[in-house]
Amino acid sequence: MQRKSLDVWVGLFVVLGAAALLFLALKAGNMSSLSFGKTYDVTARFDNIGGLKPGAPVKSAGVVVGRVDNIGLNGKTFQAEVRLKMQSGYAFPKDSSAKILTSGLLGEQYIGLEPGGDTNNLAAGDRITMTQSAIVLENLISQFLFSKAAEGKEEQKQ
Numbered sequence: 001m002q003r004k005s006l007d008v009w010v011g012l013f014v015v016l017g018a019a020a021l022l023f024l025a026l027k028a029g030n031m032s033s034l035s036f037g038k039t040y041d042v043t044a045r046f047d048n049i050g051g052l053k054p055g056a057p058v059k060s061a062g063v064v065v066g067r068v069d070n071i072g073l074n075g076k077t078f079q080a081e082v083r084l085k086m087q088s089g090y091a092f093p094k095d096s097s098a099k100i101l102t103s104g105l106l107g108e109q110y111i112g113l114e115p116g117g118d119t120n121n122l123a124a125g126d127r128i129t130m131t132q133s134a135i136v137l138e139n140l141i142s143q144f145l146f147s148k149a150a151e152g153k154e155e156q157k158q
Contacts, residue, residue: 038088040124041069044098044111045079050134052100052109058084060113065090068111084111086122093118099132109134 049071058066066086074081086092095116102109113128122128 039066039085040088040122042066042084042086042122042124042126042128044082044084044128044131045074045077046082046100046131046133047079048133048136049080049082050100050102050109050136052082052111052134056108056110058086058098058111058113060090060092060115065092065113082111091121092116094120094122094126095130096122096128097130097132098128100134102135 052068052071054068054071056068057064058068066084068082069085070083072081072083073079084098092113093116095118097114097116099112099114100109101112116130
């Protein structure tokens with residue numbers, strides 16, 4: 001009888017450990033705040049998406065209002081086409097803008113939505129036309145270095 005009681009406690013401990021690992025895996029994968037409710041799809045085109053990945057959050061005023069569903073390349077415009085799954089509880093005006101932002105200095109990238117002033121809201125299949133691409137840190141550093149090198153050459157000529 002005592003052996004069965006011990007087996008039950010060990011089994012319960014193993015199940016709780018597995019649940020804790022699942023919870024940590026979802027938190028680490030940034031999937032814990034996924035909504036399994038109704039969603040609608042919206043697309044946005046960017047010149048450069050940087051390190052944006054499917055599953056990245058879509059935030060407005062710091063609140064997660066959707067997720068990046070799919071990223072592809074438009075063969076005609078050669079822009080990155082990003083499909084967003086927006087939670088149906090959040091309605092944004094048609095003239096809203098989207099930009100790719102970074103959490104902290106080197107953190108994950110996400111899409112920030114800024115609502116516009118239009119009276120009509122985005123619906124399934126609509127496209128956000130006002131977008132701002134990701135700021136790539138390597139490009140900023142190289143521009144800074146090249147500008148400093150150009151300044152040095154001009155000073156040598158004088």
